[in-house]
Amino acid sequence: MNWQAFWLTVRLAAIVSTLLVAIGIPIAYWLTYSRWRWKFLIEATVALPIVLPPTVLGFYVLVALGSRSPLGRWWESLTGHTLAFTFEGLVIGSLLYSLPFAVQPFAASFGSVDRTLLHASASLGHSPLQTFRRIVLPLSKAGLVTGFALSFAHTLGEFGVVLMVGGNIPGVTRTISIDIYDQVQTANYSSANQTALALLVISFVVLSVVYGLNRRPWAVGPWQ
């Protein structure tokens, strides 16, 4: 078991899922309450990473954000290096890759909040933001935890994007799924087996938490 790769991956997943809570809540809020007629286009865009091959994302990160593109140059002048082969590059790739896994549960839970509560809050003089913070968010906690956990688990298992833009640098971009791939390719099956098993158990635990939380009638938690 390669612990360096393990903790690197956990760190990546934790950073990505935390950032996705911050980015995902405003996007989900807008998707839930906007009445713009072209909203479905934004919904489709947000859902793209579910169906898009990771290689497409990897290709864009490598080329469109590479050192020959304006965006890549701007990043390079800012940080002194390209996005490829860096931990930041993996964070940005993973943010795109896991975006729908955070936004969709958020939006679903915001949308399921009883609108009469929102109207009541508004009639008592709360601004939409206050209503959102005091009514919608507390009632959506299960959805928020679900989005966080799903994007965390999804990032843990990311492979294609990392293989394409990572450069397999130990401690920087060699994630656990790349480590498993390398172990298998060098016929190091016992090591691959241990790491694969660890990933399997973690994924199962995270998903159990998600489904446990969403088991309405018996759901437990301080927000009930």
Added chain:
Amino acid sequence: MKALYKLAVSFVLFSAFATAQEITVAAAADMSAALPQLVDAYTKKTGQTVKLSLGASGNLTNQIRNGAPFDIFFSADEEYPKQLIAEGLASKDTLYRYAVGRLVLWVPAESPLDVPTLGIKALLDPSVKKISIANPATAPYGRAAEATLRHFGLYDQVSSRLVVGENVSQAAQFVESGNAQAGLIALSHALAPAMKDKGRYWIVPLDAYPTLNQAAVVLARSKQRDAARKFLDFLRTPEATSLLTSYGFSLSGDPH
């Protein structure tokens, strides 16, 4: 209805027949530009269709051990086919060494470095932030790159700047796209049309790394050994060798 059934049956038979004739070649990533050309020439000549699977030689060897349905294996390091022969997975009498692979240090055209003159020392320039190599664990060119860096006593100085491609084609792509500023890649990539005018290179001398003997072998699992052998025979023809030479593959290891 009966006619439709007949048509369906003949279609199924025909497609089974068509796939039975096709041979599948697993090839080291350094052949990614040369081999499709060889296959085109061969198909035009004989009508024989050939499917290609490219990857790091070590990865392909591992796939063959796990039952991959390849007929021929082109390896960038003769050791892999020899191991397969020892394991009974390839036939010894078909082993054919077709070239000595050459490693080059390649920089993109926009690089300020005069690599042909500077040689390996170009890697010490501060503008070189990332150096792409193939994965030494599975790719012979990766091992050659590592051996070269150690040969010139540079390994410790540059190891923190190495980025590792899954195979030598990916290492080439990393530097071709400008994401790495220098790369230790295959001469065959540097000479391929896709990269030829996009950069400059320095050919690493043969004494800097263990010789990359490239060899092809017919695999024991193959159901079309005769067709596979014929393709290997074609490799020995002047037409094929001159094409290989134009990609830097020659038995002497001489680049031109």
